[in-house]
Amino acid sequence: MRIHDTARGAIVPFEPGPIVTMYTCGITPYDATHIGHAATYVTYDILQRRLRDLGHETRCVRNVTDVDDDILRKARELGVHYLDLAAAETARFDSDMEALNVIECWSEPRATSAIADIRGFIGMVLDRGHAYLSGGSVYFDVNTFERFGQVSHYSHEEMVALARQHGGNPDDPNKRNQLDFVLWQPSADDEPSWESLWGPGRPGWHIECSALALRELDTTIDLHGGGSDLIFPHHECEAAQSEAATGQPFVRHWMHQAMVRMDGEKMSKSLGNLVFISELRKTWDTRAIRLGIVAHHYRNSWEWNDDIMPTAGARLADWLRVSTAADATDSVAALDAVRACLDDDLDTPGAVAAIDSAAAAGEGVASAAALLGVFLIGEPVR
RNA sequence: GGCGGCGUGGCCGAGUGGCUUAGGCAGCGCCCUGCAAAGGCGCGUACCCCAGUUCGACUCUGGGCGCCGCCUCCA
Incomplete structure (x- = not known):
């Protein structure tokens, strides 16, 4: 079959071996599943169904980000433990996925299940000289990784400009390069914290996916996916730290889902312009919900309407x-x-x-x- | 700036080489009606621009222009 590859910028043959290793970025479980999430996972579901139809075994890993800034903030607002919030929302998500008949993941690991793996992974990056300790955090050292930009194809200057334009923090004085990103960071007083060789703290945003892909699948995986909003910086950083840690290619094929829009803007939790699967399920046969999604091409952004x-x-x-x-x-x-x-x-x-x-x-x-x-x-x- | 998508008659919207001027709304004419509405019948207008491939392109290829979306909270 032929699939568009983000890194190569073209529709190219996708011809994996008998066992196909896939990794899809999952959700941060602090709110309900909306139609945009569903579109992403239905796409990878159909890809798996066709691969199985062709005789392949598929091993798809989809992580659950149960510790990061968003979920900690939401748990603080609700006055509940972040893992209780994560467990409840993950259960709702899994229920929605089951209702939509999305094939069960080969593995659905939680970030907090991988703290040991993450620490080990950061150690690999440090040992190979691609990270440094500064101001209590461990940063990835972009200066040591020439291929940074291989997935998203931004130049260094463009990435810096984007970071500044979008409220990033390129001028963090602890960074050697404005594009360096956190692998491990100190926790705030009311945040969870784990011991490490570099001081107590918690993982950076990108590191769990790299650590889990390596733990669950392989050094090099066949296909990695997610929403197109994750191309930069998330997937760019993942690729950099994984290849820095192992010295091997991380992903053979990158696949990204275009955004679902509503009221002219990207559907997102922060904007609140959401259509929840749980709401649609009250009125519609879940098979119809799936048909509403697959009537649109995964690479084409589309607008929800009545x-x-x-x-x-x-x-x-x-x-x-x-x-x-x-x-x-x-x-x-x-x-x-x-x-x-x-x-x-x-x-x-x-x-x-x-x-x-x-x-x-x-x-x-x-x-x-x-x-x-x-x-x-x-x-x-x- | 990079990447992705799109560009059909007044508007919305199908159609992946060769009667299609799909369909809907609006418009015009006629029928019906005391008048009007509803309904029925009929009519009109298109494929962003420029090359190329082809016997022939709205449909394929390349370039241009325009519009939309995404780009460190985000699937």
Whole structure:
């Protein structure tokens, strides 16, 4: 199959071995799952389904960031322990994923489960001379890593300008380079803290993914994904610290999900312009929610509107009607068309259109829909 | 600035080489009606620009222009 690779900036062949190693950045569990999160994980779900259809075994790791600035702040506001908040929101997230029939992850590790791994990983980066201790924090030393920018393709000057423009802190006096980022940092008084060789503290934002990908999968993984808002700095920093630590390539293929918008702006927790999966579930068949998502291409930003669910619901009804009829015949042509579309950079809108055509001709489309994770007959497969 | 996406008639919006001027709204004309509305019938207008591929491009390729989105809280 062919998939767009962010680092290479082109649609290129994706031809992994029998076992496919995938890592997807998961959520920070301090609020409910919205349609943008769902779009991301449904995309990787469909990729996994097609890879399995082709005979591969897929091992997808999706972390849970249960300790970072956001969740600590929210827990402080609510007056609850951050791990209690994380556990509750993670359970809601998993419930939403199950409802949407997203394939269970091969592993779904929590950041706090990996403190020992993170400390070890930071040690590897320090031993290879790519990090330094300053002002109580451990910083990644960008000056020692020439390839910084390999994923996002920014120049040094652009990255500095962006950091300043977006309220970053490039002028932190403890940094040797304005783009250096934290691997380990001191905790505030009311924040969780772990012992380390560099003093008590907690992990930086990016380090958990690098440590977990190495612990759970391999030095080099086949595919790494997440929302396009994570390309820089998150994935750029991940790649840098992982390759600095191991001396090997980190990721063969980078895949990013475009943002879902609402009211003209990116749907995000900070803006509050959200459509929650838990709300949609009250009204709609979860299969229709999935259809509302896959009607859009993963690389194309799209806007949520009130017509999406009625359209998706009607489509689901059509597919069910032709596929559950007593004399229904399952369309092999539709299945083949869906396979061809998915192999072309996960063209789910094309796949949906192909199924629509078959359904309009009165053919059963259960097998074709199942490849999109929509089960019209029988028990769902996760 | 980088990356991604898009650019269809007044507006919205399908359509991945060769009757399509899909469809919807608006508009115009007619029918129906005491008048009007609703309804019915009919009409009109397009494919951002420039090259290229081709027998032929709205549809493919390259370039340009324009618009939108993302870019250290963020899937």
